Amino acid sequence: xADETLYAAVAAGVLPAEEKFAGLLRAIVEVARAIFGARxxxxxxxxxxxxxxxxxxxxxxEDQFLVGRRFPSSTGIAGWVASSRTPLVLEDVQNDPxxxxxxxxxxxxxxxxxxxxxxxxEEQVLGVLQxxxxxxxxxxxxxxxxxxxxxxxxAALALSLLQSARAxxxxxxxxxxxxxxxxxxxxxxxVDEERRPAADALVAALRDLFx
Amino acid sequence: MSPVSAASSxxxxxxxxxxxxxxxxxxxxxxxxxxxxxxxALENPLPERxxxxxxxxxxxxxxxxxxxxxxxxxxGHPLVGELAGAVTISLDENEEPVAEEDTEGDLCGHGTxxxxxxxxxxxxxxxxxxxxLGAGFTGSGKVLVAGLKWAVREGFDVVNMSLSTTKRHFGxxxxxxxxxxxxxxxxxxxxxxxxxxxxxxxxxxxVISVGSHEEPDPFVYYxxxxxxxxxxxxxxxxxxxxxxxxxxxxxxxxxxxxCISGIAxxxxxKHPLLTPFELKTVLHLTSNNVPRG
Numbered sequence: 335x336a337d338e339t340l341y342a343a344v345a346a347g348v349l350p351a352e353e354k355f356a357g358l359l360r361a362i363v364e365v366a367r368a369i370f371g372a373r374x375x376x377x378x379x380x381x382x383x384x385x386x387x388x389x390x391x392x393x394x395x396e397d398q399f400l401v402g403r404r405f406p407s408s409t410g411i412a413g414w415v416a417s418s419r420t421p422l423v424l425e426d427v428q429n430d431p432x433x434x435x436x437x438x439x440x441x442x443x444x445x446x447x448x449x450x451x452x453x454x455x456e457e458q459v460l461g462v463l464q465x466x467x468x469x470x471x472x473x474x475x476x477x478x479x480x481x482x483x484x485x486x487x488x489a490a491l492a493l494s495l496l497q498s499a500r501a502x503x504x505x506x507x508x509x510x511x512x513x514x515x516x517x518x519x520x521x522x523x524x525v526d527e528e529r530r531p532a533a534d535a536l537v538a539a540l541r542d543l544f545x
Numbered sequence: 546m547s548p549v550s551a552a553s554s555x556x557x558x559x560x561x562x563x564x565x566x567x568x569x570x571x572x573x574x575x576x577x578x579x580x581x582x583x584x585x586a587l588e589n590p591l592p593e594r595x596x597x598x599x600x601x602x603x604x605x606x607x608x609x610x611x612x613x614x615x616x617x618x619x620x621g622h623p624l625v626g627e628l629a630g631a632v633t634i635s636l637d638e639n640e641e642p643v644a645e646e647d648t649e650g651d652l653c654g655h656g657t658x659x660x661x662x663x664x665x666x667x668x669x670x671x672x673x674x675x676x677x678l679g680a681g682f683t684g685s686g687k688v689l690v691a692g693l694k695w696a697v698r699e700g701f702d703v704v705n706m707s708l709s710t711t712k713r714h715f716g717x718x719x720x721x722x723x724x725x726x727x728x729x730x731x732x733x734x735x736x737x738x739x740x741x742x743x744x745x746x747x748x749x750x751x752v753i754s755v756g757s758h759e760e761p762d763p764f765v766y767y768x769x770x771x772x773x774x775x776x777x778x779x780x781x782x783x784x785x786x787x788x789x790x791x792x793x794x795x796x797x798x799x800x801x802x803x804c805i806s807g808i809a810x811x812x813x814x815k816h817p818l819l820t821p822f823e824l825k826t827v828l829h830l831t832s833n834n835v836p837r838g
Binding site: 408411413417418419420421424426427429447451452454457459475486487 | 616652653654655678685707708709710711712713736738739740741742743744757758759781782787788789791792793794795797799
């Protein structure tokens with residue numbers, strides 16, 4: 335820590351975090367897809383302010399371009415799962431003409447079936463985990479529902495961390511106290527040799543003040 | 546059960562009441578005076594042996610009003626048939642429920658699925674739809690609370706809730722509404738959450754909560770000796786009504802709750818004076834894991 339500035343220290347704790355948590359989300363959907371033997375899996379983040387769902391991670395051979403795509407939170411099965419906080423497992427979804435159209439417009443392909451589960455942290459809904467087109471087995475089982483729930487808990491944690499990281503980064507870039515501290519840290523880093531003793535004395539005084 | 550005529554004197558005002566029938570207004574029954582004990586004579590609503598033959602054999606759900614509190618119900622779906630009513634719930638400036646005629650039907654498919662399951666079990670029950678979800682995420686918990694409040698005020702016999710809220714601050718008001726329903730003889734049937742999370746109102750003891758089993762028979766249901774989930778009904782790989790007159794195959798406790806709602810409608814059409822407490826007892830005694838005398 336000795337050579338690191340405050341800005342670097344704060345930034346190190348926050349800035350790369352978003353990448354790491356996004357990677358964790360990707361890993362979760364990859365594992366979910368593999369475990370269920372499904373064609374695709376995705377995590378949708380709920381943007382409460384915009385009332386939209388955003389693709390945060392996608393595990394699929396063809397659909398990586400979906401990450402970042404948004405759609406209204408009232409749309410389709412994922413929207414229902416987010417607002418009702420209820421998991422749903424549906425087969426033969428092509429029979430639902432409106433769902434098929436919404437999904438086809440959003441993703442370019444219509445699944446035969448999907449499992450969708452809300453990502454909950456305490457009482458908040460953070461998003462939705464979807465698993466599309468698991469192989470056509472004889473019957474769905476409650477064991478699979480439990481497994482889906484386990485993935486959902488993990489995904490909810492990762493999504494929560496991702497959101498914290500984004501909020502922290504926004505704070506550093508914004509107008510608040512964290513931004514002021516980050517600015518001071520940057521200024522301290524840039525201070526020249528001549529003024530360094532004075533700057534160090536100021537930091538020491540601040541440290542005494544807050545001790 | 547036939548109602549027993551009774552005369553009672555409350556605070557000096559003579560009033561007639563039928564034991565077994567819901568009173569028009571709650572009486573100030575904080576205490577029981579010696580002179581009043583005769584006035585509250587009740588018949589035993591249950592026979593010595595409660596079995597399915599007694600409980601719902603030959604019943605069709607006729608005369609029972611069931612409300613599906615959900616995403617709306619598609620009117621005229623072949624598996625649902627005619628709806629007795631359909632409203633969409635919103636909030637006025639005092640956050641009180643406002644019910645307006647629903648012209649949009651179902652925004653998701655979920656409510657239609659639940660209504661179709663109830664219709665299949667209780668073909669002559671009156672099915673009403675109250676849409677509380679589907680028009681966006683914001684405010685969904687408040688509308689759910691308002692919808693339940695409306696349904697209890699309307700005095701439906703059965704309210705099916707295949708949804709819940711995780712918002713804790715709605716817990717108290719939902720508990721109050723659920724207790725109110727219990728005393729007013731509106732049976733609330735609620736899907737338990739599929740995941741181990743805290744959500745409401747299915748956890749309340751005044752509500753009949755339902756989880757899933759994997760068997761295909763809608764008349765197979767189990768009483769759970771380890772609540773809060775009280776019953777398990779068919780909820781896996783169920784062929785359900787969906788949008789556009791279609792059917793799809795669906796899994797979730799959402800589809801187990803309407804099984805119990807349908808069976809509750811059957812029991813109430815045959816035994817209309819049962820209280821929610823007695824109905825729950827009947828469901829318990831006729832469960833597949835309770836030995837038949």
